[in-house]
Amino acid sequence: DSGVTQTPKHLITATGQRVTLRCSPRSGDLSVYWYQQSLDQGLQFLIQYYNGEERAKGNILERFSAQQFPDLHSELNLSSLELGDSALYFCASSVIAQGVLDEQFFGPGTRLTVL
Amino acid sequence: GQQVMQIPQYQHVQEGEDFTTYCNSSTTLSNIQWYKQRPGGHPVFLIQLVKSGEVKKQKRLTFQFGEAKKNSSLHITATQTTDVGTYFCAGPPRTDKLIFGTGTRLQVFP
Helix, strand or coil: CCCCEEECCEEEECCCCCEEEEEECCCCCCEEEEEEECCCCCEEEEEEEECCEEEEECCCCCCEEEEECCCCCEEEEECCCCHHHCEEEEEEEECCCCCCCCCCEECCCEEEEEC | CCCEEEECCEEEEECCCCEEEEEEECCCCCCEEEEEECCCCCEEEEEEECCCCCEEEECCEEEEECCCCCEEEEEECCCCHHHCEEEEEEECCCCCCCEECCCEEEEEEC
């Protein structure tokens, strides 16, 4: 158990819909990262937040947005869903802002299926 | 854009055989991290290498960071069935994004 929690575990929805994925980082970690992993694919970095502020952006679509709240939990919002958005979405956390120099602790992931 | 490739994509070995995965970046990396993802699981951090030419060992696993800091390798001696999973390298170029490699899926047959 990494200490990072993600809800829900599974999500099945239809094209055009909007969903919200939730992540709670490890206690004490200020940085949260979101990744997308499609079937048999690698991990695509989406976005990073540090202490409530956006710090780095990766290949995140305009239909996707995220935020980190004062209690440090984060939400990833996916809208106008398409079939190709079906994937595993991982949240990870690390201790400090620079993050990339630190090990990242991954949550169990949310499996999104768009029908 | 920045790319981190790993070879091979898949490797099937008999238990007891050695295994090596190679990681190559199109740009210089400030450090390299290695993660293991078991089937159905999430990535788990294994190790981080920072210095050029650095070699680190963890029991049967040996990690190496290239002199030019553009490549890395993970070698497992005498594989066991518990080694099954996908191994990812990941490195930040001179920005603040962690770029994950394409991964090598290891299957170990008893």
